[in-house]
Amino acid sequence: MATLSEKVLTKSARNSKTEQNGSGAEVEETGATSTTGATRPVRPAAPSTPVLSVRDVRISDQAAGQEIVHGVNFTLTPGRSVGIVGESGSGKTLTCRATLGILPAHFEVTGGSIEIDGQDISGLSSAQWTALRGATISAVFQDPASYLNPSIRVGAQISEVLKVKKGLKRREARRQAIDLLHAVHLRDPELVYSQYTYELSGGMLQRVLIAAAIAADPRILIADEATTALDVTVQAEILDLLADLRERTGLALVLVSHDLAVVAQLCDEVLVMRQGEVVEQGPTHEVLHNPQHEYTRLLIAEHEQYGLDKFLGTDAVEPAKTDAVDTADAVKEDA
C-alpha cells in the first residue's frame, strides 16, 4: 500500500480529485460523554480498528491539586475526524497534549486511558515516544513560527524529519521534502525549501508545518487551532488540504477549533467542552442541527452570524435561546 506522502504526492502531481481509497472506514462512535453531558445514540461499531482511543481521560494540575479535564471519550478509525470545540481554558489543548504525551510540567493524566494504534501510552518510554511521534501521531499547532527553527532553512527542517523518521539519504530527503511542499500547495517549492522562516508569511509557514507533520506518514494528525491565525482564503485552502488527506490517505484527524464552521466542514463527530467537561458529543451534523445542551446552543448562536448554516446544508440551524445568558462571557474566545 502506498504511504501517506506518496499518495499525497501522487494526487498533487495529478492535481485532480480522486475517489476515496477505501481506508476511510465508518467512525466508531462511542456515544459516551462526560457524566454531565448530553448523550447521543450509539451507532454500531465499525469493523475498522481504531487508531486512537481516548477513554474517560482525566487530567490534573498536580501543583494545584486540581482536576482540570473531567473525562474525555472518543474513538477514531482511519479516515475519520473528531472536532473539539469550547470556550478558552476548557481543556481542549490539554487533551491534545495528553494524547501526544507532552503535557506541561505539573500536569498528569490521572484517570482513563489513551491508546494509539492499540498501544496504551501510559507506560511508553521516551524512546518509544520518539518512535511514535511523527511516524504514527503528529500535530500542528497555532503559531507555526514557534515550532520552526529560524536559523535553519525550512526545507532542511522537513528533510531532517524524513532522514530521521524514514531513514532517507540526503538527496532523496530533499526530493521528498520539495514534493511535500508542492503537495501543501506552496508555489515554487524549490525556492521555499531554501528560505528561512522570516521570509515566509503565516499561511506559508503553516503549510510548511503541515508538510513537516505529514512527512513521516502519520496515521493521526492533531490540528490544534492550526488555521486560526490565517486569513479566510488561506484557511479554506488548508482545510481543503486536510480534508483531502483524510479522504484519500485514511489520515485520522483531531481538530481543535473555536470555529464551528471549520468543525462543521471537516469533522464527523464533535465534542463540546466547557470547564473541563464534555457537555455534548455526537455526530457533528446532529449536534449542530439539534443541540441538546444550552452551551452548544450559545456557541451556535455566536457563529450563526458568520454563516455557519452554509456548512450545515439546507436546513436552518435551530434558533438558540440566549436571552438568559451573557454569550460574550460564555464564549470568551470570540471576544
Ligand SMILES: Nc1ncnc2c1ncn2[C@@H]1O[C@H](COP(=O)(O)OP(=O)(O)OP(=O)(O)O)[C@@H](O)[C@H]1O
Ligand atoms: N502550561 C500550563 N501551565 C499552567 N496552566 C495551564 C497550562 N496549560 C494549560 N493550563 C490551564 O489548563 C486549563 C485548560 O487549558 P487548555 O489550554 O487545555 O484550554 P483550551 O480549551 O485549549 O483553551 P484555548 O482555547 O484558550 O487554547 C486552563 O485553565 C489553563 O489555564
